[in-house]
Amino acid sequence: xxxxxNTSGMIFLSIIFESAPFILMGAFFSSLVLVFIPKExxxxxxxxxxxxxxxxxxxxxxxFPVCECAIIPVIRGLVRxxxxxxxxxxxxxxxxxxxPIVLAxxxxxxxxxxxxxxxxxxxxxxxALAVGLLVYIFLDSRTSKNSFQTLPMSFDKEPxxxxxxxxxxxxxxxxxxxxxxxVGKFFILGxxxxxxxxxxxxxxxxxxxxxxxxxxxxxxxxxxxxxxLCSTADAxxxxxxxxxxxxxxxxxxxxxxxMLDIKNTxxxxxYFPVRFVMLFMAAVISVVYLxxxxxxxxxx
Amino acid sequence: MLKAFFLLLLAVVQVKMIYTGEILYYLAPQxxxxxxxxxxxxxxxxxxxAMLILLQNELQKNDPCECGCSEGHESVxxxxxxxxxxxxxxxxxxxxxxxxxxxxxxxxxxIIYQQVAPRSADHDPDERKAAQDQTIDHEWWEDYEFxxxxxxxxxxxxxxxxxxxxxxxxxxxxxxxxxLLEQEVIIVDDRGFLDIMLVISAxxxxxxGREVELSGFVYRDMAMSENELAVTRTAITCCLAxxxxxxxxxxxxxxxVFPTDSWIKVRGIIDQDxxxxxxxxxxxxxxxxxxxxxxSPYVYPYLYRQYMP
Numbered sequence: 001x002x003x004x005x006n007t008s009g010m011i012f013l014s015i016i017f018e019s020a021p022f023i024l025m026g027a028f029f030s031s032l033v034l035v036f037i038p039k040e041x042x043x044x045x046x047x048x049x050x051x052x053x054x055x056x057x058x059x060x061x062x063x064f065p066v067c068e069c070a071i072i073p074v075i076r077g078l079v080r081x082x083x084x085x086x087x088x089x090x091x092x093x094x095x096x097x098x099x100p101i102v103l104a105x106x107x108x109x110x111x112x113x114x115x116x117x118x119x120x121x122x123x124x125x126x127x128a129l130a131v132g133l134l135v136y137i138f139l140d141s142r143t144s145k146n147s148f149q150t151l152p153m154s155f156d157k158e159p160x161x162x163x164x165x166x167x168x169x170x171x172x173x174x175x176x177x178x179x180x181x182x183v184g185k186f187f188i189l190g191x192x193x194x195x196x197x198x199x200x201x202x203x204x205x206x207x208x209x210x211x212x213x214x215x216x217x218x219x220x221x222x223x224x225x226x227x228x229l230c231s232t233a234d235a236x237x238x239x240x241x242x243x244x245x246x247x248x249x250x251x252x253x254x255x256x257x258x259m260l261d262i263k264n265t266x267x268x269x270x271y272f273p274v275r276f277v278m279l280f281m282a283a284v285i286s287v288v289y290l291x292x293x294x295x296x297x298x299x300x
Numbered sequence: 301m302l303k304a305f306f307l308l309l310l311a312v313v314q315v316k317m318i319y320t321g322e323i324l325y326y327l328a329p330q331x332x333x334x335x336x337x338x339x340x341x342x343x344x345x346x347x348x349x350a351m352l353i354l355l356q357n358e359l360q361k362n363d364p365c366e367c368g369c370s371e372g373h374e375s376v377x378x379x380x381x382x383x384x385x386x387x388x389x390x391x392x393x394x395x396x397x398x399x400x401x402x403x404x405x406x407x408x409x410x411i412i413y414q415q416v417a418p419r420s421a422d423h424d425p426d427e428r429k430a431a432q433d434q435t436i437d438h439e440w441w442e443d444y445e446f447x448x449x450x451x452x453x454x455x456x457x458x459x460x461x462x463x464x465x466x467x468x469x470x471x472x473x474x475x476x477x478x479x480l481l482e483q484e485v486i487i488v489d490d491r492g493f494l495d496i497m498l499v500i501s502a503x504x505x506x507x508x509g510r511e512v513e514l515s516g517f518v519y520r521d522m523a524m525s526e527n528e529l530a531v532t533r534t535a536i537t538c539c540l541a542x543x544x545x546x547x548x549x550x551x552x553x554x555x556x557v558f559p560t561d562s563w564i565k566v567r568g569i570i571d572q573d574x575x576x577x578x579x580x581x582x583x584x585x586x587x588x589x590x591x592x593x594x595x596s597p598y599v600y601p602y603l604y605r606q607y608m609p
Contacts, residue, residue: 006399009392014326014540016389017314021338105537177303177345185382188389198541202408233538236601240412240544 004199012195015263016188018230019069023187026070027179030077031172042082050084054132057087058125061095067231068096068258069187072267073179086136089280092268094128096231096258097121106254109235116238119251119295127255127287134283139276186270190263194228197262201226207245216245217252217292221285224257231258252292259284304349306386311342313393325398328536328600400597401534401543402561403519411519411532411547414501414581416572477503481510485567488514493533493599497546500570501581507570512583515565515591518558519547523576526556531566531583536598546599549575552585565591 046053066074071092079088096102098121110116206219220241229237234257238250245253260281268277314335317323327335477499480486486507488496493514500507516531524530530547550566558564568583 003399003402004404006396007401007405009396010326010399010401011540013389013392013396017317017323017326017335017338018331018539018541020310021334021341024338024341173345173348177307177349180345181303181306181382181386185385188385192388194541199405199408204408204410207410227541229542230538233542236537237542237544 008195008199011198012191015191015195015228019187019191019263022067022070023183024176024180026066026073027176027183028172029066029070030073030179031175033074033077033081034175035168035171037078037081040082042078042084046084046087050086051133051136053084053087054090054129054136057090057132058094058098058128061091061128062098062125064095064099066095066099068261068264069183069267071095072264072271073183076271084136085139085276086132089135089283090128090132092280093131093259093284094124097124097255098128102231102235102258105232106235109239113247116247116250116254119247120254123251123288123291123295124255124259126291127259127284130287130291131280131283134287135276135279138279182270183267186266187263190228190261190266193266194226194262197226213246213296214293216249217289217296220245220249220253221256221288224253225261227257228261228263229257234258246296248292248296251295252288256284256288259288301349301353302383304346304353306383306390307342307346307349309390310386311339311346313390314339314342317393322398324596324598325400327539328598330600331538400517400593401540401545402517403532405543406519406532406545407521409543409545411521411530411545413530413547413549413575413578414497416501416504416579416581477506481506484511486510486512486570488512490515490594490596490599494535494546494601497548497581504570504572504581508572510570511567511586512570513565513567514548514583515563515594516548517563517597518560519545520560527551527553529555529558531564533599534597536600543598549573549580549582550585550588551582552588555585555588558588558590563591563593565589 075088075091078091079085103117103121106117106120107114203223206223209215209219224234227234227237234254238253241250241253265277265281268280272280314323317326318335318339323332323335476492476495480496480499486496486500497514500512514531516533519530519532520528521530528549528551531550532545532547534543534545536543550568552568565588566583566585567587568585571582571584572579573582574580
């Protein structure tokens, strides 16, 4: 028992050490957004209809190399500045997968089956659009525009900050530190639960459950959720499943894991209203599952 | 104030990990630059906070809002809970003895045995090329036809090269095979562990009957008899959460004296055998001895790091 806990502790610390630099970067970028992007920015430059902000959000998320830990504070900062929620949801779904580093590691891990790589990126883009649309239908179109600006955050009233001013940078560092501690506590919670699952739960037993075309993608999604891997490393783990699981289940693992897992659920819950988190999770789960099963029947 | 203190402690834990080298028990070497970055950031931010506190004492009136960001909306319990949560990794980092991942975890996560690639009688160069480019992972031999990836490959290499600046030498595995075959006893060193084992199982027919020497920890599963065990290594991509275990079946008399999880060095003859309908690479032990846990017990997908941009 002690030995198992010791192993859990090792995995826990390992996840924290691995993610801390990315959380720091996320906190820093969200502070940059907070201080330098003027309040009217989005209302000025974005189309009036939030729906039209979805495609540019998808394009932008493909450009930025951010992972799932770093993106959450940044998105909250942006939404706080008036970015439509559906665009935020697109970022949360797409950014951890559609980026050059993840592309490189997926290529390397799945060189023997490029179909998996193509499906991973194609489906991720599709899921992002679908989730954005669902969030638009259920939240953006119904709630009043500014409800998210009531998300508490300081430095409310300041005018646009100058880039070369000491006070701007003081704000950025102060806010980065606070952001790091706020995200950090949820992250620690998530990493703790994930590391306990890693050592206590027999993945072998779970794998033995998989037989039907309906169940096996579901199992891979559960595995992805529990394992809470970084999106740059998950391709290698998925490659080791390749013999035991059908292709589409592997794809389900590869697209669902970066979008949702134990550690980022904890962070989402700490950062966004429960209503949004629930809707977001339900949308991601159902879109991923249904599209994977549908493709399976189309013969992939 | 407390935040400055916690940031400092985080920096100290990370410096301790670097100083003692323990960090390699937690992260793959390719993640180390990021780890240095976070260590430096923690140091910098704690120094910055400390400086603010000192300044504030001098000119209190000028700084009405040292930081109002999170104080505003958190409940009374928010702060204590936050610091309590941050105390957990700090305490573990300072006081928990580092420990290698062991058989108990292998049982939960599963082990990947080296399987022998199915071979056709003759080796025309085309097929060999396809086979060698497939020596990346381990369980797909049965499931993927060589033909299917053959046509994709040049195009894929081209894409990698053009778009990502990644270029891998297609003959790398060929060269490795030849270099290994020249050795009298094939030594599987720690650095090349994954690649060498892949080459051996991919070209098992060439290596059949050759003498090999490798080390790892002892793992046993339920199906194994008394004179069998698996020499196992833990492979890490980024952190321990993505660990996977690679094992090679060893047979020989007297293997039962080595306790599970202990480290051994095996010298033996390469062979293959049908286990549960799968053609498995195995080694008939000539001489097996107990060894100390090596300095760098984990193995890494070395080629991957080499080709990262």
